Amino acid sequence: MSDYRRITIASAGQHTGEPVEIAGWLYNLRKSGKIIFPIIRDGSGTIQCVGVKAQLPEDVFEALKNLTQESSVIIRGKMRAEARAQGGYEMDIEGAEIVQRVSEEHPYPITPKEHGVEFLFDQRHLHLRSRRQHAILKIRHEIIKAVRDYFDSNGFTLVDCPIFTPAACEGTTTLFEVDYFEDEKVYLTQSGQLYNEATAAAFGKTYCFGPTFRAEKSKTRRHLTEFWMVEPEMAYADLEDVKRVAEELIVFMVGRVLENRKTELATLERDITKLEAIKSPFPRISYDEAVEILKRKGSEIEWGGDFGGTDETLLSEEFDRPVMVDRYPAAVKAFYFQPAPERPEVALGVDVLASEGYGEVIGGGQRVHDYDLLVQRIKDHNLPPEAFQWYLDLRRFGSVPHGGFGMGIERAVSWICGLEHIRETIAFPRMLYRTRP
């Protein structure tokens, strides 16, 4: 058996004519009396193999012919270019070793036919093996790698933030509470931003990347209760710097996916031209202009209100690439946003709305750097000042203008993949009514 070199299916084209073996699982099997066509997947791809009865030992042929879906198997043989095959290559079987046969008493539940959402997500641990889910998670991986490469090569230092946090920003109604030993309660983080402001003053440019938890009873195709967010923060930066970095990041990320994940995008039947349009510069409009556009398009929005999901969709329809909306009314934004100097009723915040109606993927802006103003803001929002002493310290000891943003990874994946629902963008989604498997 040592004559056969182990290869991945993805590299099949580099090994035509060589004796090789692939180790994987039976994805599907078509058979026709004296010839069988097992399709094998190994995590790197799928390939159709061909077994001819006359050219194989009787026991090997029979074992393969009666193999059940998702049984693990090692196939040995030779790779061959084949125009008729999907992917362009086919493997002629010379031998096989069945590692574990799925029993017919408990067959693999996910058949090649259609299934409902509830069933598939109950079987999520197996669902991940299917072509479509595999493609999505490969693209997710590519996006995360691109995000990290972007920040790492632009002078940012990764400094991760705590998951357990004391009750702090934006009230406790959307926080998951956790018992922390005897008498103390802590909460699962909603954002690393406040901590990022501390690390930015230590490192200049930082980012954190980790899970985030929101106990919102949101039941829509855009929400998870546990999701991953990347949050950069920069010292000596203003709103324009934040917008520039957000735009560069998105362009870089989309470019990487187009460059390295064409196959996966094709599996998802993604319209590539929509992604190719995502180039600098992005349109930039103010909140005031956004409200005008929305009113013209029939929305009932009034100045001072936040955008609803349909408003975001209406806005993004106006553009072929993401649109940056800045200078929101201060009242709808969090306490830490810096007010516009010439017009304090608006905050120096920016949201990036993805194209094709996917809504907000990035939210951020410039933070309050003045001590007295921040104290006032904390009071105005009825927050307990004692909880923010360390945060106020940052305005005592060398305060500088600074800012950053957060990007939800799953929303970015959903948008780039062109998905209907965010639940497919993470291996094991946590939603309002789903915590299993």
Place this chain on the structure above:
RNA sequence: UCCUCAGUAGCUCAAUGGUAGAGCAUUCGGCUGUUAACCGAAGGGUUGUAGGUUCGAGUCCUACCUGAGGAGCCA
């Protein structure tokens, strides 16, 4: 939390208030180029739960459970 819709075989779905069915999956048989292969046969059911209306309920009514879509809130 609110609004709308849906729960029937392992899965996807049919079934005027009148004997619960098909395709896929599984098993058996056939087929040397199949592409969600195909052809023949078999097994597989407390119709989400609890009440009610009716001679008779998968079907009509009530409550509950589970799920889906949407709203609000957000990334």
